[in-house]
Amino acid sequence: MTAPPRHAVAEPETRNGSLFRTEIARLRARRFIQLLVGLALIGFVVLSIVAFTQFSEPTPDVLADAQARLEQDIALSEQFREQCLADESIPEEEREFACGPPLDEQGFVVENYIDKRPFTLTDDLPAGSLGVAAATAMLGFVIGATYVGAEWSTRSIVALLFWETRRLKVIGVKTGVAVLAGAALGVVGQLLWLGASHVLVRTRGSTTAVPDGFWSDFSGQAGRGVLLAVVGTLFGFGLANLVRNTGAALGVGFAYFAIVESALRGFVPKSQPFLVSESAGALVEDGGLSLFVEGPTVDQGTGSFTEFTEMIVSNVRGGLTLAAYLLVLLAAGTWLFRRRDLH
């Protein structure tokens, strides 16, 4: 070792360091996070290629064949109904009920008669966006957990406190970086899907015009999808900060989603609107999430049956439920981080 040189450097008070910039650098430099993002990108490319094989712009011959089969089905259905209505073995007063209502031709869609239907913006873009929101939320959960979990495993968070002793500031900055990471994931995921959809609609899509208001509804859903990615990242971050270990946080997350939620859905159906998965769905889906909540079992002499009540969990309610859980999780982790002795 050589003698330590001493020369003019900025006094500690005037040094202009940035914990935020440093935390961003730490996050970006983590090999495991780079690996996760890389795998996610590969997965996206693979799924996009699969999507290309599942959709097809129909040729005129295919369309004509589908139209012919559609018309054949309509004719068969009308024929069946007429025969049914003429069947004297059925009491006259019951025939309407037994033979069903008159045929609604709008229920027959030509796309259903094509093996590989074309990609449509109105149906497939929002559906894919929901999938991207769920995927980025899960990816965010793992990234958020490993981001702070690794700091606890290596105890580098303790080393950081030799440089910035204000624990609230340290955890606040880390939470901010987790929010930013989640938002970046969500935005990039939604943009990638939008780009892939653009290619799909041009090469494998239907040229049907989108209805009025479609793009504003879709933007809202995609925005809420980004929000879900942030929520997922914060859940992973908050859980790992609480249990101080990435693996334990992932284990708790798996146990909750695989066991606790399934058990609650089965044994306490009324808890569904309060579950994380349902709340996440309610947050993102356009118009909220429709749930059928099990009611009382009724027996009116013709056998017992269970009544189900449809319940709409709105976007706002889903978001507020998730926010409440997050608040408790982050507050508990922050309180413990501030109070605990660190070794």
Added chain:
Amino acid sequence: MAVVEVTGAHKSYHRRGKPPQKALDGLDLSVGAHRVHGFLGPNGSGKTTTIRALLGLVRVDSGSMRLLDRPVPEDLPDVIGSVGALVESPLFFPNFSGRRNLRLLAGVAGVSRDRVEECLEIVGLRDRGEDKFKGYSLGMKQRLGIAAALLKEPTLLVLDEPSNGLDPAGIREVRELIKQLGSDGQTTVLLSSHLLSEVQQVCDDVTIIARGKLVATGAVADVLATGSTGDVRVMVPGHQQAAYDVLMAAGFTLTALADAWLVHGVTEPSTITRALAAHDLYLSELSPISADLESVFLDLTAEEV
């Protein structure tokens, strides 16, 4: 001005189902400026707890602490920029290179990249700066920890067992570095070590603690003096028996060694020279047996441990 001042610090650890464990029991510690201060104590005596409390990682139950004349933990954010610390094992990301680990820390406080390179140079890791931390030997990890502690050009450097894992050459280099820092007139070093010889060689002052209490403190020489044996080894070639008779007559107590006498209870060794010379007996050796820090440490902490 004391750079580190701990007064009456108490700290107990509470574990579920177990009685509280006292880590600090009214500890006092005072470290003077621009000195190398050794901090000695048996395992579990409260050294690391004290250091962690000073750095804000552990809260004491009662007592007061000051760093660089400011109360801590209240004013710690204001003084931490002048304090470098290596506490127990260095804490770095294993998959990052040594250089990247240092740069990340430097970024928090706005320390320049040049300073990172300087510190890597100081600890002899500049050529290995791009290697992953997990690939470093124990000694290299320890050196990187020292480099991190030096980044801020601290006025107070807290080193907890800095020689851990170093080979003999590395230990010597670290000791030289600590000596240089202690003699630059700007840096105070608080050195916690279980290596008594290290403290004796490197430190100006020492504080010995046991069971969370102060046992002895002061300049190393003064603390050594408290454990002085008063024994002197005397050799008078060819006249050992005559020397024995003279010294016994003078009132000394002696023990025979292989080729010399061990004279006990000597407050002034020159009295031996005078007594023997008066009988025309001349010494070839007169060696006061000085206490080493190890024996003083063991004596002082024997009752506490």
